[in-house]
Amino acid sequence: MNLERARGEYLNYLAVERGSSENTIASYGRDLARYVAWLVERGVSDPEDVTRELVEAHIGALVEVGLAPASVEHAVSAIKGFHRFMVTDEICSAFPTSDLPLPAKPSHLPDVISVDDAERLLDQPFPSTPAGLRDHAMLEVLYGCGLRVSELCGLDQRAIQLEDGLLRVFGKGEKERVVPVLGAAAAALEDYLDRGRGALVGRRPTDAVFLNVRGGRISRQSVHATVEKYGRVAGLKGLHPHTLRHSFATHLLEGGADLRVVQELLGHANITTTQLYTHVDRSHIRRVYLAAHPRARE
Structure with a gap:
């Protein structure tokens, strides 16, 4: 045959x-x-x-x-x-593919911005309007807490524990995790809740944290547009919300955070997903090596 x-x-x-x-x-x-x-x-x-x-x-x-x-x-x-x-089916005895592996899929490294870029983005002047306070808080929380867009949009007031510096987040598959909200992210979020959110609330009460101008829960599309807009002002064209999440993870790892801790903060079920974020630059690897190895400087 x-x-x-x-x-x-x-x-x-x-x-x-x-x-x-x-x-x-x-x-x-x-x-x-x-x-x-x-x-x-x-x-x-x-x-x-x-x-x-x-x-x-x-x-x-x-x-x-x-x-x-x-x-x-x-x-x-x-x-x-x-x-x-x-x-x-005994059509032939030759079996040239008996142990042939599937071709390896190329690893697509996440896009990240530098720490300087993140500071330029978040330290730019935001409008002192309810929407401006909201936008600043959204960007700070995306970068400061490593949230997905869907998690940010789904955030409710009852999930915020600013006095403890914590957020309860519901990720993929409705899995709950607790992430820290501290420093600039906590300050921007508190400022928005105190001075901005009340002015955006519509006639129908809602527990949603981030609201649109009609008082409803903000949409993913609006978050994408907001991040891109402020990124453009900061000279970061085509900035994506997920880039802020990637940068959150990468900057934590570059700062010495344990991979398992970052995995928990991101809500990854498998640590191999988190390992995509370990693409720290070579200068950082060299600095760590020089500082840690006993014979590196001899």
């Missing part, structure tokens, strides 16, 4: 025995059609003649033409399943 016929058998197996969806079968069919055509162009049509080197060369070709990493991973999954099926 040649590769093209085996491909048809595999797709039929997915449909009949595995009950795969039409979309899955179609996408696997496209990946395997490209794979089989590539092999046939190189004179390989018998499943027994496919080698590990050929499989890896095909994957390399997909990367070279600029296929997205997720698309390459999907193609590799299809190829691995195809060869496993051929061995299991």
